[in-house]
Amino acid sequence: MKQTLKLSLAISILALILTGCDSNSAQDKELIKSLEAKIQTLEKQLEQVEPEQLTTAAGNVDASALEDKIASLEKQLSSNKTTTEQSGGTLDKVKKQGYVQCGVSTGLPGFSNPNANGEWEGLDVEFCQAVAAATIGDKTKVKYIPLTTKERFTALQSGEVDLLVRNTTWTLHRDTALGVIFAGVNYYDGQGFMVKKNLGISSATELDGKSVCVQSGTTTELNLADYFRFREMKYTPVVFDTEDKTVNGFKTGQCDVMTTDQSALYAHRLGMDDPDSVIVLPELISKEPLGPAVRQGDDQWFNIVKWTLYTMLHAEDLGVSSISVDDMKNSNDPNIRRLIGLDGPKGKGLGLNDDWSFQVIKQVGNYSESFERTVGMSSPLKVRRDVNALWRDGGIQYAPPIR
Numbered sequence: 490m491k492q493t494l495k496l497s498l499a500i501s502i503l504a505l506i507l508t509g510c511d512s513n514s515a516q517d518k519e520l521i522k523s524l525e526a527k528i529q530t531l532e533k534q535l536e537q538v539e540p541e542q543l544t545t546a547a548g549n550v551d552a553s554a555l556e557d558k559i560a561s562l563e564k565q566l567s568s569n570k571t572t573t574e575q576s577g578g579t580l581d582k583v584k585k586q587g588y589v590q591c592g593v594s595t596g597l598p599g600f601s602n603p604n605a606n607g608e609w610e611g612l613d614v615e616f617c618q619a620v621a622a623a624t625i626g627d628k629t630k631v632k633y634i635p636l637t638t639k640e641r642f643t644a645l646q647s648g649e650v651d652l653l654v655r656n657t658t659w660t661l662h663r664d665t666a667l668g669v670i671f672a673g674v675n676y677y678d679g680q681g682f683m684v685k686k687n688l689g690i691s692s693a694t695e696l697d698g699k700s701v702c703v704q705s706g707t708t709t710e711l712n713l714a715d716y717f718r719f720r721e722m723k724y725t726p727v728v729f730d731t732e733d734k735t736v737n738g739f740k741t742g743q744c745d746v747m748t749t750d751q752s753a754l755y756a757h758r759l760g761m762d763d764p765d766s767v768i769v770l771p772e773l774i775s776k777e778p779l780g781p782a783v784r785q786g787d788d789q790w791f792n793i794v795k796w797t798l799y800t801m802l803h804a805e806d807l808g809v810s811s812i813s814v815d816d817m818k819n820s821n822d823p824n825i826r827r828l829i830g831l832d833g834p835k836g837k838g839l840g841l842n843d844d845w846s847f848q849v850i851k852q853v854g855n856y857s858e859s860f861e862r863t864v865g866m867s868s869p870l871k872v873r874r875d876v877n878a879l880w881r882d883g884g885i886q887y888a889p890p891i892r
């Protein structure tokens with residue numbers, strides 16, 4: 490019942506926000522009427538939501554399911570508005586405002602994290618920059634908007650961000666029910682566990698009865714429950730709503746184990762007072778393909794984001810880097826000529842300048858350059874390419890042809 494109350498409250502707040510909008514025109518009044526009707530329908534639907542749908546196996550309120558439900562209700566409520574707003578398209582909006590609003594994490598080393606000078610760095614940050622280079626011709630034209638797990642999808646749906654690049658896992662539910670859509674995978678991850686060495690544990694199968702620090706509103710929380718339930722193992726979740734609190738919970742001994750995407754565990758291990766006192770266990774318990782997401786219903790923007798990633802992958806494949814790309818203007822290789830927009834489809838189909846992909850490579854680099862600089866061997870994280878290598882090097886990164 491607690492959940493139902495929360496959902497009702499969310500709907501009422503949304504109704505208030507929407508009816509509080511500028512309501513002078515007949516069109517707005519009509520919109521409000523239709524939204525009021527929608528609210529009534531949603532309230533009816535809400536009465537039919539089974540409490541089990543919003544609770545974990547342990548019978549606790551499932552914050553993630555609750556947030557997703559609210560986000561999906563918000564999506565339904567805003568569908569009329571979104572269609573109108575998006576008729577101009579995100580690309581036009583971005584060009585007018587002069588920067589890309591990029592939703593990032595509140596701070597995750599390797600992916601999106603402000604450095605000592607307050608400048609955002611990381612693989613996700615560089616992808617935001619690549620989209621700015623493609624669309625505005627200047628990789629610095631990005632406004633970074635730090636988002637918690639709870640805020641991220643709503644921020645994208647509402648237009649607060651144009652793009653979400655926040656170590657976010659692509660799932661069926663997120664791709665369909667939340668009004669957002671994933672444009673690719675910029676890092677194949679998996680969920681892991683980190684423990685203090687003095688626990689004497691070397692495998693996830695030995696975690697029965699342990700307490701586990703986990704962040705709410707994540708796939709992590711759901712996978713954790715599945716993993717233990719399926720193996721008939723017990724655990725005590727110690728749940729926090731931000732990264733800092735979760736890591737601090739582990740550091741201060743509020744739990745035996747910390748779980749999240751394995752890449753993040755490597756980063757957090759380095760942040761421990763004594764990194765050698767903790768180990769990341771070998772098992773990966775889930776697939777966490779992390780990638781950029783956009784709003785549903787704007788195919789042009791979706792394609793821009795998708796092909797920006799593919800351009801970085803192709804550039805690596807063809808050996809074109811930020812350093813060599815200028816010289817490549819003299820290349821006779823038809824693949825390279827199409828890659829940098831000298832021949833082939835160029836920018837027209839995406840609504841961009843013909844040098845859009847050249848700018849991505851020149852200003853940000855190919856995928857390998859970005860990976861090594863942020864999470865790879867030239868970074869403190871020292872993550873190997875493994876599954877994130879190109880297909881021809883034994884990984885699964887693969888981009889469709891530019892022609």
Ligand SMILES: N[C@@H](CCC(=O)N[C@@H](CS)C(=O)NCC(=O)O)C(=O)O
Nearest residue numbers: 594595596657658707708732749753
């Ligand atoms: N990939 C998972 C987990 C993403 C996630 O939010 N992980 C936490 C722990 S690494 C995080 O990024 N926290 C940073 C923050 O809260 O800003 C998901 O999409 O649900």
